[in-house]
Amino acid sequence: MSAGVDLQNVSCDFGSFRAVDKANVSIKPGEFFSFLGPSGCGKTTILRMVSGFIDPSEGQIKIGGQDMNGIRPNKRPTALIFQNLALFPLMPVWENISFGLEVRGASREARRAKAEELLKLVDLHDSADKAISQLSGGQKQRVAIARALAVEPSVMLLDEPLSALDLKLRQHMRAELRAIQKRTKVTFIYITHDQGEALAMSDRVAVMSQGKVQQISTPQDIYNAPVNGFVASFVGENNIFKGKVKSIDGGKCSFETDAGTFTATLGPSVDANTIARIYVRPEYSRLQAAPAEGGNSIPVTVTDISFEGNFIHVHAADKTGRHVTVETRNDGSVTLPAIGSAQYLCFDAASARVLADQGMKDPGIDE
Amino acid sequence: MKELLRRYGHTLTWIFVALTAFWLLVLVILPQLYLLEESFRLYLPLADIGGPKDVYTLANYRSAFEQPTEWKFWLPFAWKPIILPFEAPIRMQVFVHTLLYSTVTTVITLILCYPVAFYLAKVANPRNVPLLFVGLLVPMWVSEILRAFAWFIILAFKGPLNMALVNMGIIESPIRWITGFNSVTFGLIYVYLLFMLLPIYNAIQSLDTNQMEAAKDLGASSWRTHWRVIIPHSKPGIASGCVMVFMLAAGSILVPTLLASTQSRWFTEIIQQAMFESQDWNTGSAYAFMLLVTCTVFVIGMMRVFRVKLSDIAR
Ligand SMILES: Nc1ncnc2c1ncn2[C@@H]1O[C@H](COP(=O)(O)OP(=O)(O)O)[C@@H](O)[C@H]1O
Numbered sequence: 001m002s003a004g005v006d007l008q009n010v011s012c013d014f015g016s017f018r019a020v021d022k023a024n025v026s027i028k029p030g031e032f033f034s035f036l037g038p039s040g041c042g043k044t045t046i047l048r049m050v051s052g053f054i055d056p057s058e059g060q061i062k063i064g065g066q067d068m069n070g071i072r073p074n075k076r077p078t079a080l081i082f083q084n085l086a087l088f089p090l091m092p093v094w095e096n097i098s099f100g101l102e103v104r105g106a107s108r109e110a111r112r113a114k115a116e117e118l119l120k121l122v123d124l125h126d127s128a129d130k131a132i133s134q135l136s137g138g139q140k141q142r143v144a145i146a147r148a149l150a151v152e153p154s155v156m157l158l159d160e161p162l163s164a165l166d167l168k169l170r171q172h173m174r175a176e177l178r179a180i181q182k183r184t185k186v187t188f189i190y191i192t193h194d195q196g197e198a199l200a201m202s203d204r205v206a207v208m209s210q211g212k213v214q215q216i217s218t219p220q221d222i223y224n225a226p227v228n229g230f231v232a233s234f235v236g237e238n239n240i241f242k243g244k245v246k247s248i249d250g251g252k253c254s255f256e257t258d259a260g261t262f263t264a265t266l267g268p269s270v271d272a273n274t275i276a277r278i279y280v281r282p283e284y285s286r287l288q289a290a291p292a293e294g295g296n297s298i299p300v301t302v303t304d305i306s307f308e309g310n311f312i313h314v315h316a317a318d319k320t321g322r323h324v325t326v327e328t329r330n331d332g333s334v335t336l337p338a339i340g341s342a343q344y345l346c347f348d349a350a351s352a353r354v355l356a357d358q359g360m361k362d363p364g365i366d367e
Numbered sequence: 368m369k370e371l372l373r374r375y376g377h378t379l380t381w382i383f384v385a386l387t388a389f390w391l392l393v394l395v396i397l398p399q400l401y402l403l404e405e406s407f408r409l410y411l412p413l414a415d416i417g418g419p420k421d422v423y424t425l426a427n428y429r430s431a432f433e434q435p436t437e438w439k440f441w442l443p444f445a446w447k448p449i450i451l452p453f454e455a456p457i458r459m460q461v462f463v464h465t466l467l468y469s470t471v472t473t474v475i476t477l478i479l480c481y482p483v484a485f486y487l488a489k490v491a492n493p494r495n496v497p498l499l500f501v502g503l504l505v506p507m508w509v510s511e512i513l514r515a516f517a518w519f520i521i522l523a524f525k526g527p528l529n530m531a532l533v534n535m536g537i538i539e540s541p542i543r544w545i546t547g548f549n550s551v552t553f554g555l556i557y558v559y560l561l562f563m564l565l566p567i568y569n570a571i572q573s574l575d576t577n578q579m580e581a582a583k584d585l586g587a588s589s590w591r592t593h594w595r596v597i598i599p600h601s602k603p604g605i606a607s608g609c610v611m612v613f614m615l616a617a618g619s620i621l622v623p624t625l626l627a628s629t630q631s632r633w634f635t636e637i638i639q640q641a642m643f644e645s646q647d648w649n650t651g652s653a654y655a656f657m658l659l660v661t662c663t664v665f666v667i668g669m670m671r672v673f674r675v676k677l678s679d680i681a682r
């Protein structure tokens with residue numbers, strides 16, 4: 001049993017400060033949906049509005065088509081997993097998990113049985129009678145998930161649930177959460193500031209900045225076809241050049257920068273003669289000894305090579321000192337240039353996107 | 368101890384420890400031991416002290432169980448006593464009343480303070496809380512005797528409360544407020560309110576608000592959230608508030624002196640009478656130890672019943 005969630009023009013004001021600005025999001029039943037954005041962009045506020053702890057200043061929230069206005073958190077079909085988990089330290093594990101059933105008047109035997117069943121689901125056997133303080137970080141995480149699942153919510157809300165775990169465990173729990181979601185088919189709304197998490201786990205992602213939803217798309221589209229400068233630079237790395245759109249030809253444009261004029265793919269809502277930036281992913285950039293024929297080439301000097309294991313990052317600078325990065329796979333297919341050697345940074349028009357500065361906190365970056 | 372040494376060095380640490388030891392030993396334990404010893408000796412004329420009549424005896428303690436009289440028992444909130452169908456030693460009657468009304472005081476204070484503490488800790492805008500606290504604390508800057516005395520005046524038979532009520536036509540003739548235990552209980556609650564409020568406030572304040580929200584989110588009503596999450600968490604604060612108010616109330620002398628009537632005496636008044644009016648320190652000490660021991664046993668018993676550990680309270 002899962003339900004869709006619709007945010008229609010939802011805003012939230014704290015005094016004169018607008019934490020969430022006219023969010024329009026439609027989450028499908030059974031979807032794993034993430035809100036991704038930097039700290040303070042309003043993610044938690046959105047989650048708290050869906051769970052009912054904050055009333056929207058304007059707009060409407062619907063869960064399963066039903067307007068949630070005036071419905072208190074304890075009457076909503078949602079279950080929230082708090083950023084700090086908020087387990088009840090004075091109750092043993094099984095009472096924590098079955099608290100939602102206790103509230104609904106289930107018998108002790110029924111509660112105990114349900115708790116045992118959920119403990120199996122989250123892969124935590126023989127812990128029913130343990131105290132919360134006896135559990136490790138990852139185990140607490142599982143108890144919190146089980147506690148939320150116990151009330152059979154239509155929508156699970158997760159507020160950066162993995163942020164307190166160490167890297168290894170975090171990666172493991174990612175897969176686990178995804179598996180639990182697939183098994184239970186509950187709608188998951190997941191909040192994170194970690195792009196890797198959002199891309200790896202979600203069916204769709206909403207990227208947020210300063211209270212505004214910037215883009216809602218599949219992880220592939222978020223990464224490959226960001227709609228503006230904020231999304232492009234928040235998700236993944238880029239080589240960025242500021243400039244002006246000279247002429248537009250279908251989906252392509254000619255873009256003039258101080259490093260030369262390039263042909264690039266035109267992003268949404270960029271007009272001719274406007275100032276914008278060109279974004280090229282490091283893995284779509286190459287270094288070669290000679291300029292590409294009729295292509296986009298910038299003379300650069302290699303400054304550093306960093307070895308990352310499966311990847312190698314080659315750092316270089318152009319004549320103005322602008323820093324660029326090229327990423328190659330460590331599969332022996334490319335011979336690395338020497339540090340200090342003169343090279344050309346080349347990229348294809350298809351993999352270079354011209355995007356507006358919209359959504360950027362500081363449009364002056366990389367000036 | 369290590370922590371102290373690290374922070375303050377040897378000299379200061381030893382001064383602290385020595386001062387604390389001095390206070391405990393010389394100012395608290397020794398006088399108590401002296402009184403304890405006295406309580407087992409008879410009150411004798413100077414000439415007989417050290418003589419053959421000066422022996423250790425339980426006579427002082429026994430005297431509390433003498434003089435059986437008709438028992439006028441005051442039920443909580445009653446304005447008139449009921450006559451019990453049996454006689455009881457007069458001092459025991461007072462003793463039982465004292466324990467009963469200390470308990471009543473504690474319970475009412477708890478019922479009053481818990482919601483206020485919760486409001487201050489979790490509901491009120493944190494910016495206003497300091498102001499609200501000043502409002503609560505300012506009356507406490509006035510000494511206990513003045514506060515009790517103020518109520519003595521207000522509640523007097525020809526006092527302002529009766530005058531106002533009569534003039535407004537709410538009552539026809541003045542009411543004798545200071546009779547039975549209602550006025551004492553009221554006075555004790557008023558005087559010791561903060562000793563309940565502050566520990567509970569501290570306890571509730573230390574609760575992670577997310578836990579309350581988690582309970583709500585899982586479907587719990589406000590009642591259940593209090594019952595299952597907030598109260599268990601604040602139990603140590605509630606317990607220390609209750610212990611403090613109970614002990615202070617049972618040991619209070621000022622409030623009962625001013626706000627009790629001849630029919631509603633407090634056990635401390637009996638102790639005072641023995642010590643200062645009869646100059647019989649031996650009997651006075653015996654009564655004082657009876658009160659101390661009984662109250663301590665009572666408190667420990669209550670802590671057992673409510674499963675509170677001593678270490679919780681000291682936290
Ligand atoms: N109760 C509140 N009162 C005032 N400002 C708040 C409140 N809650 C959040 N904010 C502000 O709203 C913004 C968004 O907060 P939040 O939703 O918690 O961000 P995120 O979860 O994305 O880090 C922040 O700038 C925060 O300071």
Ligand SMILES: [Mg+2]
Binds near residue numbers: 083
């Ligand atoms: Mg947050």
